[in-house]
Amino acid sequence: MFSLLPLGYVGVMTADAGWDTIEKLVFRPRVGELLFNTVALVVVTVPICVVLGIGGAWLVERTRLRAHKVWAVLLAAPLAIPAFVNSYAWVSAIPSLGGLFGGVLISVLSYFPLVYIPVAAVLSRMDPALEQSGSALGLGPWRVFFRVVLPQLRLAAAGGALLVSLHLLAEYGAFAMIAFDTFTTAIYDQFRSTFNGAAANMLASVLVLLCLLLLLGESKARGNARYARVGAGAQANPSRLALGGFQAPAQLGLAALSVLALGVPLFHVGRWLVAGGAEIWTRDALATSLLQTLGYGLAGALVTTILAFPLAFLVIRHPGPVSKLLEGANYISSSMPGIVVALALVTITIHYVPGVYQTAVVLVAAYALLFMPRALVNLRAGLAQAPRELDEAAQALGKPPLVAFFKVTLRLTAPAAAGGAALVFLGIVNELTATLLLAPNGTRTLATEFWTLSSEIDYTGAAPYALLMILLSAPMTYLLFAQSKKVAGQ
Structure with missing residues (x-):
C-alpha cells in the first residue's frame, strides 16, 4: 500500500477537484505550452539517445575499435554528472543557452548512457552463433546488424528509452537553470507560490498521466517476444568487425561525444x-x-x-x-x-x-x-x-x-x-x-x-x-x- 501513495494521491486530488476545476486549470493555453515543451523534449531527445546508445555500444562491443575498453567506460561515465550540474556547466559556457535546443542538448549528454549501458551489456553476452548464421546465409555485415543484431537489442533499447523518458519528465534543476518550462518546473513554481494549491495538483495529474502512457507504450513496444538462448550457447567471443577507413571517424565521433558530455562539465567545474x-x-x-x-x-x-x-x-x-x-x-x-x-x-x-x-x-x-x-x-x-x-x-x-x-x-x-x-x-x-x-x-x-x-x-x-x-x-x-x-x- 505504501508504494501506491503517490498514485492514490493524484487520483484523490483529481476526483476532489471536480470537473469544473479540472476544465479551468487543465484546458488552458499555459498547460498546452507545457505539454508541447515536455512532449517535444521527449520526442526529440529519446531517439537521439537511442541512436547514440546503440551506436556507441556496437562500436565498443562489436568492432575492432582501438582502445575499446577505454571508450566502454567513458561512454558510461556521464551518468556520474547530475543533469543540473551539466546544465550549470553549459550555462557557464553559453550564458544564452535555453529553449528546446538547450533542453535537448543537456538531456542527451546527460542521459544517453541509460541506453548505452544495457545495450552494451546485451551485445557483450549475445550468442555469436546468431551472427555467424546470418553471415552463412549470405548477409553482409550491415544486413546482419539490422536483421539479426538489432532485434536482439529491442528489449534493452526500449527499457533504456523508457528510463530516459521518465528522467526527462522528472528533471527540474537542469531545465529551470536554462529557463525551459516543463511540467515539473511549472509544478514547483506553483507549489512555491500557492503551497499545495489546486493548480499544482492538476499539473501533477497531467504529468502522472504522461508517465503512465510512457509505461504503457514501453510495454507495447516490448511485446511478448523473448530474446534468450536456451543452454549455455557458444563460449567463443563474438567476432569483431574491422572498421577500416571508418576507424578515424569513429574515434573522432566518440571523442567529440566524450568532450561534450564529460569535458565541458569537468572543465567548467574546474x-x-x-x-x-x-x-x-x-x-x-x-x-x-x-x-x-x-x-x-x-x-x-x-x-x-x-x-x-x-x-x-x-x-x-x-x-x-x-x-x-x-x-x-x-x-x-x-x-x-x-x-x-x-x-x-x-x-x-x-x-x-x-x-x-x-x-x-x-x-x-x-x-x-x-x-x-x-x-x-x-x-x-x-x-x-x-x-x-x-x-x-x-x-x-x-x-x-x-x-x-x-x-x-x-x-x-x-x-x-x-x-x-x-x-x-x-x-x-x-x-x-x-x-x-x-x-x-x-x-x-x-x-x-x-x-x-x-x-x-x-x-x-x-x-x-x-x-x-x-x-x-x-x-x-x-x-x-x-x-x-x-x-x-x-
Missing part, C-alpha cells in the same frame, strides 16, 4: 574552482552538506534495501499474482517524478500525521518510494542464486530455520544487496526536487546547496558541491556499468 581559490573550500556549509548527504544517502539506502528484501523474497520464493501485483506497484511508483512523490507526502503528512511533516522520516520515505526498484532488481538476482533447496539442506543438517536463513540465504544475497544499496545511494546523492520540498529546516545536502548557490549566480561557490557530487557518483556509476555486464551474462 574553471570555477580555480576562480574561487582556496576560500571556497573553507565554508562551514560545505562540510555540513557533505556529512548530511552521506547521512541521508546511507540511511535511505539501508531503509530502502530492508524494505525491498521481503518483496524480493516473496517474488522469488512465492511467485504468483499477488507478488507480481506488489512488484508492479513499486515500479509504477518509482516512475512518478520526485515532485509528485513529494507533493503526495506533503499532503498526507499535513492532513493525517502533522507530527512528522518536514522531518527526516518523510524525506527518507520519499527516497524509498523513488529508488525501491534499484534495490529490488538486485535483490531478486541475488535471491535467485540462493534457492530454497540450500536452506532445506542446512535445516536437514540440524540448523534451525532462522539460523539457516541467516547463514545461507542472507549470506548469498549480501553482495546483491550491497550493489542495490549502492545504486540507491547514487540516486539519493543526486536527488534534488523531493529534497527541496521535503527536507527539514536547516537541512543542507550537496544538491540543495549547489542549487541555492547556482540560482544566486554564485558559480564559484557552487563548484565544490558539484565536484563532490561527481566524486561520490563516479564509483557508483562504474558499479552500475560493471553490474550490468554481470547481469547480462546470467
Whole structure:
C-alpha cells in the first residue's frame, strides 16, 4: 500500500477537484505550452539517445575499435554528472543557452548512457552463433546488424528509452537553470507560490498521466517476444568487425561525444574552482552538506534495501499474482517524478500525521518510494542464486530455520544487496526536487546547496558541491556499468 501513495494521491486530488476545476486549470493555453515543451523534449531527445546508445555500444562491443575498453567506460561515465550540474556547466559556457535546443542538448549528454549501458551489456553476452548464421546465409555485415543484431537489442533499447523518458519528465534543476518550462518546473513554481494549491495538483495529474502512457507504450513496444538462448550457447567471443577507413571517424565521433558530455562539465567545474581559490573550500556549509548527504544517502539506502528484501523474497520464493501485483506497484511508483512523490507526502503528512511533516522520516520515505526498484532488481538476482533447496539442506543438517536463513540465504544475497544499496545511494546523492520540498529546516545536502548557490549566480561557490557530487557518483556509476555486464551474462 505504501508504494501506491503517490498514485492514490493524484487520483484523490483529481476526483476532489471536480470537473469544473479540472476544465479551468487543465484546458488552458499555459498547460498546452507545457505539454508541447515536455512532449517535444521527449520526442526529440529519446531517439537521439537511442541512436547514440546503440551506436556507441556496437562500436565498443562489436568492432575492432582501438582502445575499446577505454571508450566502454567513458561512454558510461556521464551518468556520474547530475543533469543540473551539466546544465550549470553549459550555462557557464553559453550564458544564452535555453529553449528546446538547450533542453535537448543537456538531456542527451546527460542521459544517453541509460541506453548505452544495457545495450552494451546485451551485445557483450549475445550468442555469436546468431551472427555467424546470418553471415552463412549470405548477409553482409550491415544486413546482419539490422536483421539479426538489432532485434536482439529491442528489449534493452526500449527499457533504456523508457528510463530516459521518465528522467526527462522528472528533471527540474537542469531545465529551470536554462529557463525551459516543463511540467515539473511549472509544478514547483506553483507549489512555491500557492503551497499545495489546486493548480499544482492538476499539473501533477497531467504529468502522472504522461508517465503512465510512457509505461504503457514501453510495454507495447516490448511485446511478448523473448530474446534468450536456451543452454549455455557458444563460449567463443563474438567476432569483431574491422572498421577500416571508418576507424578515424569513429574515434573522432566518440571523442567529440566524450568532450561534450564529460569535458565541458569537468572543465567548467574546474574553471570555477580555480576562480574561487582556496576560500571556497573553507565554508562551514560545505562540510555540513557533505556529512548530511552521506547521512541521508546511507540511511535511505539501508531503509530502502530492508524494505525491498521481503518483496524480493516473496517474488522469488512465492511467485504468483499477488507478488507480481506488489512488484508492479513499486515500479509504477518509482516512475512518478520526485515532485509528485513529494507533493503526495506533503499532503498526507499535513492532513493525517502533522507530527512528522518536514522531518527526516518523510524525506527518507520519499527516497524509498523513488529508488525501491534499484534495490529490488538486485535483490531478486541475488535471491535467485540462493534457492530454497540450500536452506532445506542446512535445516536437514540440524540448523534451525532462522539460523539457516541467516547463514545461507542472507549470506548469498549480501553482495546483491550491497550493489542495490549502492545504486540507491547514487540516486539519493543526486536527488534534488523531493529534497527541496521535503527536507527539514536547516537541512543542507550537496544538491540543495549547489542549487541555492547556482540560482544566486554564485558559480564559484557552487563548484565544490558539484565536484563532490561527481566524486561520490563516479564509483557508483562504474558499479552500475560493471553490474550490468554481470547481469547480462546470467
